[in-house]
Amino acid sequence: MESIRIIELKESIFADNNADADRLRGQLKQQGTFLLNLMSSPGSGKTSTLKRTIAALQDELSIGVMEADIDSDVDAAAIAATGARTIQLHTGGMCHLDADMTRQGLTEFGTEDLDLVVLENVGNLVCPAEFDTGAVKNAVILSVPEGHDKPLKYPLMFEVADVLIINKIDVLPYFDFDIQKLTEYAHMRHPGLPIFPVSAKTGEGMDAWTDWLRRQVAEWKQ
Amino acid sequence: MHELGLVNYVVKQVSRIAEENHVAKIHSVTLEFGEVSGIVTSYLYDYWNWYTKKFPLFDGAKLLCEEIPAVTWCDDCKQTYPTVQYGKTCPHCGSGNTWLQQGNEMNIKQIEVEDTREGDQNGE
Numbered sequence: 001m002e003s004i005r006i007i008e009l010k011e012s013i014f015a016d017n018n019a020d021a022d023r024l025r026g027q028l029k030q031q032g033t034f035l036l037n038l039m040s041s042p043g044s045g046k047t048s049t050l051k052r053t054i055a056a057l058q059d060e061l062s063i064g065v066m067e068a069d070i071d072s073d074v075d076a077a078a079i080a081a082t083g084a085r086t087i088q089l090h091t092g093g094m095c096h097l098d099a100d101m102t103r104q105g106l107t108e109f110g111t112e113d114l115d116l117v118v119l120e121n122v123g124n125l126v127c128p129a130e131f132d133t134g135a136v137k138n139a140v141i142l143s144v145p146e147g148h149d150k151p152l153k154y155p156l157m158f159e160v161a162d163v164l165i166i167n168k169i170d171v172l173p174y175f176d177f178d179i180q181k182l183t184e185y186a187h188m189r190h191p192g193l194p195i196f197p198v199s200a201k202t203g204e205g206m207d208a209w210t211d212w213l214r215r216q217v218a219e220w221k222q
Numbered sequence: 223m224h225e226l227g228l229v230n231y232v233v234k235q236v237s238r239i240a241e242e243n244h245v246a247k248i249h250s251v252t253l254e255f256g257e258v259s260g261i262v263t264s265y266l267y268d269y270w271n272w273y274t275k276k277f278p279l280f281d282g283a284k285l286l287c288e289e290i291p292a293v294t295w296c297d298d299c300k301q302t303y304p305t306v307q308y309g310k311t312c313p314h315c316g317s318g319n320t321w322l323q324q325g326n327e328m329n330i331k332q333i334e335v336e337d338t339r340e341g342d343q344n345g346e
Contacts, residue, residue, distance in 0.1 A: 007245075008332045009333065013328045095224055156326075
């Protein structure tokens with residue numbers, strides 16, 4: 001006889017991924033590798049901010065970068081030029097990375113001897129916020145031309161952020177970008193969120209940001 | 223894009239539950255989404271029909287979606303209101319000090335299954 005029954009679950013679609021991300025964080029803690037998940041819209045300057053960050057830290061930390069994109073390897077090539085170890089991940093059309101894809105990337109990469117691995121997520125302010133990658137901290141970059149209202153439009157991204165970088169402050173005179181308003185909106189979504197205004201082009205403000213990152217890595221390795 | 227990833231997760235998660243429960247076949251999967259979860263259910267059905275074809279366990283399995291209404295809580299006047307109609311500003315007192323109480327959920331609510339044939343252990 002066929003028996004048909006209902007299994008009630010009431011569990012989040014993300015439950016398995018969240019558990020997997022926690023496992024991955026545990027492994028990274030054991031091997032003393034800090035994983036930073038870097039998120040932003042396309043064109044906000046993730047890659048150029050990263051190049052500056054690597055230049056500031058590469059004498060003291062061994063750094064690796066995983067570039068996630070739907071296609072191409074232009075970002076990986078740009079990062080490889082800095083001397084940091086680089087791998088390009090293709091998401092095969094998916095708009096984000098999850099914990100399992102991140103682990104596969106890390107395994108192929110070989111991260112045991114790295115202090116800091118930066119995962120440059122797919123450029124997108126929506127989907128990557130939903131998926132825990134297993135990173136220790138989430139960094140979000142917002143650039144001046146995008147406007148100060150983005151925390152209102154993409155609330156989840158600013159809720160999951162552990163740090164917010166405002167890039168392209170060198171063009172502030174040409175845009176109606178209000179840093180005070182941005183700070184207010186971002187703190188509505190995430191009270192106390194650290195915010196670092198920088199210009200990846202001129203290098204302005206980069207020290208405060210890299211100091212923050214340096215402290216996070218040191219704390220994680222304790 | 224996003225929906226494709228979700229279908230992928232649902233299939234993985236339901237497959238694991240099916241194995242744990244000695245399920246032979248899935249008849250339907252019911253998901254519940256918050257009104258402001260940003261999910262476009264029409265995409266979800268398309269992806270579901272395409273993706274589940276690869277898994278015999280899901281042969282002919284129906285996808286059902288239910289919506290959870292979005293409700294916002296006002297911290298100042300301590301009342302709730304429908305999110306989609308009024309957004310961030312409380313219609314009772316005009317405050318912007320408001321928080322989404324429910325409406326961004328993405329849950330697997332239940333699955334309708336057929337157990338493995340007689341002779342195997344019956345479920346509880």
